[in-house]
Amino acid sequence: MNKIKYELVTYRVHGGMLAIFVKCSQYGSVIELDTNVRVFNDEWSKEFGLISKSPNAANLNLLIRKLVYNLEEIELTYSGEITLSKLHDIYSKRGASADWYVMWEKSMNERGLKPRTIAIHANVLKTIKKFRGSCPVTSLTEDFFRGFMGFLINSGLKYSTVCKEMHVVKAYYNIARKLYGDKVPSDAFAFYHDPKDLNNTYKLKSLSDDDIRKIENYVASGTLSESKKLTINQFLFMSYSGTRISDFASLNEKNFKLENDRIWLEYNSVKTNTHVRIPLFALFDGRGEQIYSQYQNRLSEFFMWGAIADSIQGYLPLLKEVGLTSM
Template identity: 25%
Template structure:
């Protein structure tokens, strides 16, 4: 039994649109026959890698490549289901949902169109496409008429059975809610049927891993001679411990973000995630420990730490190795650095509103999640009170 061969093809008709872009399609080949499926993704010729059959040099290339992979996977899943249900199979059996279901009736088609035509940033776009993918795994055709309270409960149960973490489920539900709200605004879904009126998104308080001063010291003193990749990864992590930068900001900053003001080095940047402007006096934070790291990398041609470690998952793998070398028995990820920064600042007496500004939080409520993270802070504050009471 021959299997369908799927390939991504770009600009099959050799014609660009008014924006200088062309369509990416999926080519399905079986028994010398071909059929093409539109992914609805348009890119410029310079943004297509024909050898790897993937998007390149695009601000959202990771998210869009993930979407294209998932699109092919959905076709493969449809093929498998059709083969299991019928004795014979041909390319005609593969159904392109957009050919038979319109945006006005299909929530999945509507959601896909909105995501692909949005101005979401890379990490956000990737998360929304992930929600679209798991929703299509749960139910291939989600119509507007299907969406009600029971649908949300059943989808939640499906995700629980797939062993998704409670907060990951909450994230998917939050995205789903966004597009249902958007559908209501566009008069594609009736307000009185709004399912989130009854359904409440459930969150689970998660343990935020941070490093103690002693553990941070172990990383600072770790010798990684001759191990350039690990050294760069550790420097990125330590720089984040001293500055509180998210991974998305660490891989985006360049030497232009470092300003000399009154002979002192400041880091000035806008957060990729929130677009909040942040100004950090590096010479004052953690005794200026970020400055030697900056000096080591300031002549990099593009971003401060370069391109090779731009993958968060890749960096997290390296951090696990580094943690073992430093005998740190914790599940350390890159975001641990940001938690460490906030926790140690608060422990050392920084005002919570100051920490809010340094982290680039829009609301102090976001920063307050760190205020109860270290028992030592509570002990220290109570000891201060006890000392004042004793000695007046």
């Protein structure tokens, strides 16, 4: 890496004062970034390159020093070869703050988005601030984003709306990765795959009884890990009971009623608010009831949002292994 050189330079500006700039040099090229600090001529020490006589000298010198440190931090943490144009672009968008919300708002208004799109992104930002009041870029972890997904679903949003909001959040996570480099945890969004991307990758055929048997035999083969088995069983339960993903995500132990030693599933549909009552024992020879019994002591794990999200995005690749989807 060809290290960028930094030095302070001054220029006389309107009003007779001196403007202080940071001069950045690399490969014979130069850019100059304004510190926005202005001083009188007799307050600047050219010999030592600092403000010497101003009553605010200590704080102003510290401000300038932090700016240089911020520039150098961008250079040293950038993934790949840094150039002066990239340094200028990143710094102008990033500013001196490592607050993700500040970066979000600044980027949102500088990306050339349509007013309606800006309004949508601003609303998502408002929502995520309700989830967590402040967020430095170092806190952009998988736990943070999984937690926000849970916050959205628990607020009663439809699954499609949750996906739209997560799509926006992922865009600003990627911008943070670009602007702040290694300061931002990597792969924090690896757990989440946009359903639109999955729809473009996999085509799911209409399932027949024989297809369901193939999936059941796949689970019974004993070759699956516990996480894959959980994913397929979630899919099978939805298939047996005919529940939508949004309804499945809203279930808990209170939705299962025992009557005459038989299990009934009862819930109000998230989409239509219609009361639904399903005899699990009477459908597919009671195989939905069998899955319920298998996870009866850990239903919170079976229906928890993180596992459901993994199921939604994970069952297509697994079904491809069974031979029920095509690229």
